[in-house]
Amino acid sequence: MTGLIAPGLLAVAEEAGSGTAGFPLLTSLVLLPLFGALAVALVPSVRTEVSRVVGITVAVATTVLAVVLALQFDTGEPGFQFVSQHQWIASLGISWKLGVDGISLWLVVLTAILFPLALAGPVVHHDEKSYTAWLLVLEAGCIGVFLALDLFLFFVFFEVVLVPMYFLIGGWGYEQRVYAALKFFLYTLAGSALMLVGMLALAFLNQRATGELTFDVERLAESQSITAAASRWIFLAFTVAFAVKVPLFPLHTWLPDAHTQAPTAGSVILAGVMLKLGTYGFVRFGLYLFPQAAVDLAPLLLTLATIGILYGAVVATVQRDLKRLIAYSSVAHLGFIVLGTFALTTQGLTGGVIQMVNHGISTGALFLLVGMIYERRHTREIGELNGLQKAAPVMAVVFTIIMLSSVGLPLLNGFVGEFMILLGTFVTRRWWAVAATAGVILSALYLLWAYQRVFHGTPTGENATMPDMTIRERVVMAPLVLLVIVLGVYPRPVLDRIEPSVDALLGHVEEKTGYRQPAVAAGGGGEERESPDPEPGPGGSPEGPEEEAAGEAGR
């Protein structure tokens, strides 16, 4: 892990030396948490409480960097920004190349926001030092995945994140932690095994065609030199790796175990950030590198996504364990994101990207809340909890808001993405969208039902005396609640930065394949960019359907 620092440092030194690129923002975003992890590791074991403080400070500093990145981000510029490239392994054409565009920007920000909260929120019962260090290593890896523009570098980050997560689940998880950690690790390792072969095949076939051995994502995407059949196989190899991560039905079986057994922070990061490595992979590498294969195989992925939506929702409904319920709800929600991605429309894809962020916020917050309940009641069984509303009114309010956002209630963040996804999918893939809409209803069913059982009624036993949220917990939850509301009411700034990149990506797909998305789906974005009036955003403009969907969701 410490090894990552060195190439990064070289990059910093070079960039500082050249003076052209200015402050190496992206490299710093990866390195800062890593240095933090080192600093934490160097804290003497007797002063573990210091390590926590150091860790949170570093994570907050990373958040500040991410916010600076978002502020300096050039809105309306579809390409990669802040690109930093340095040769790493010359003989294989591998470089340390980082860059950010509208698609990855918000995922980086999301990561940077969730980590300090995950660090500060839950109580850690032993060995805080290693725990904090692993979390920071994980943060560096996650940010790296979203920023990497070299296939090899991406793969490195993609695999490296497994190690800290493995230790977090195995070291600080619940009863079945070792089993869950191992299952998680091996599942993902097996998935990425195929991706590695695919990656190499892509690079070498491209070399055979163009004479240049490179793992540069932009170069590979531009050249499109490999045959359609080869690209289909390679796309499938990538798909397996991403489908495990997302997870898509039927490769999802690691998820309930890992989420349930992980410590709270682990679940927050797993659901909030790491599942997006898969969906982000589909967007950045699936669509970008293999447009033709993505267009051809979209029905397969749409079908799996729809099955995931329905299956996840149905299984979530019958869970007795609150954490497991949320885990299955993730299967359903991530299904929506894949659906939007492979609808191959501007609306669907934009919705997918923003839904990645929204799901991260809502589900991360839900896991934090469940962690708080567990800390107090030492159970996650829905059957043993009741009437918590009486004992913990503040928690009940926060839970309600977050839950409704997860359900997709208008004016909360979950609605924006889900609605755009369904709209975008409906244009090109009507029946898949119709089936997926049933998932929206089911999500309302299982979440509201769970809420009802846990918070309503007359509290019995320990439930009556459960303490409410502490100041620290309120501070941790406040930013998430705020984001849920702000993104629900006014998603415009976020969408404005996503859309140009999504348009560019779909333009790339259209250019390389001859596929054309219907004008209805693409037109929305184009018109709005011309209109000076910022009010009718894609999230807010179609008033009628919004109410319809809301009604549906609320029922």
Add this chain to the structure above:
Amino acid sequence: MSGLLAQVGTDLVLPEVQYSVMMPWLVLVGGALILITLTSVIRLRPPAGSLAGFTVVFGLVSLVASGLLWNDVDDRGPSSAVGGAIVSDGFSVFFFVLVAVTVILAALLGDPYLRRERLDGPEYYALVMLSASGAMLMATANDLIVLFLGLEILSIALYVLAGFHSRRTESREAAMKYFVLGAFSSALFLYGIALVYGATGSTQLPEIAAFLADNVITANGVLLAGMALLLVGLGFKVAAVPFHTWTPDVYQGSPTPVTGFMAGAAKAGGFAGLLRIFFSTFDTLRLDWQPLVWGIAILTLVVGSVLAVVQNDIKRMLAYSSIAHAGYVLVGLQAANERGLSGALFYLLTYTFMIMGSFAVVLVVGRRGDAAHHLDDYRGLAGRRPLLALAFTVFLLAQAGIPLTSGFLAKFYVIGAAVESRSYALAIVAMLMSAVSGFFYLRVVVMMYMAPGDATDGATGGASDGGLAPDAGGRLTVPVAVGAAVVLTLAFTILVGTVLADPVFDFANRAVELF
């Protein structure tokens, strides 16, 4: 002038001997001889660590000689020497470097081990140096007979080393097993030489290659049989399936530093011969041997990885995993392209560091008696010896092929070679087996980090053997020399996995260019 006279005047042609190209391994032979002579002449007990220090110095000298030779080869290209018996090229120098490193590491591991087990004496070091010179000779051999000589020098010293802990039954058993099966494989190898000689009329590799390039043998049964026997003989040394059956027992029974040395040097020597014979000599018969190697590679990968899963003894587990690693090197051989060859070299070099680092940890945890090798003995190691556990974790993850370690790059490179030569099935099997291997490496990590440590800290599995009780205090001590070996191998594993990847890749690539 003298050469001319010799040709005219006598029947026996004495070739000119270029000592400079033989320096790296002559140094080791010399070191071994000096060591034995000195210690038998001087009756004083050598000061602690002096023998190991002596060996390390000779290893370093050999390393420096290799470096000088490298510059020479780099400037003037490959050349044959001693009447064409040996060849001095980048490939051989690469192995000189690799084997010299194993000598240094074996000395560092040997010293504390021998003292702990009360086996101190010069023999271990002399045998290590001799054995290493055999491995180097195999790498530089340009003639099947010389290759055989190297093989025997390597093996005979190793047979003795395997049984070095003579009070332990397992060690004696390992030596016996290794000897019987090793001698058997040597015989097969020799028979293979005879058949190849019969088919081509020469034992010199370039001449065989030239013969095969110029002639089309219609009934080539003898040649193919000879080639197959050579493959079997060397496949035995590198522990390829189905010639691997000795590996688990011998790895388990041999003294731990010897196991490490075996995994490093013997595998390197075997592969040096294998790669040279098949890449250069039998290059024209590629279509005949490629399917064979393909099958062996798949078998080796699958059997090694799958059987490692069920092992409860760490040394047996590492033995099976070493079989699997041989499979990855074979993937490079099967690719039969330049990238495959340099990938195989890179793999062997990085593997040597990983495995010797692993055995350094195993040595410490093994405790006095060298018997605490059950998985349970690693229970809670992270709590007692966090740095040792962390180092072991890195070595294990590197062997599993997790990025940011040299092990990942090695796998990446050989599998890249397989993909480049369109052996997709082999590449996929190799990667899937690497995922399987993740399971057994992680089992150890789980034991170290996630299993509750036993309060006693004493050995559990170490049923004391040969009257040796576990350390009285039960506390694991890491001797300085072992610590140094761990730091060295760890630094290599991490640095080559990240910043120093390029120079080492260049080294392997250049070695192949100068092949």
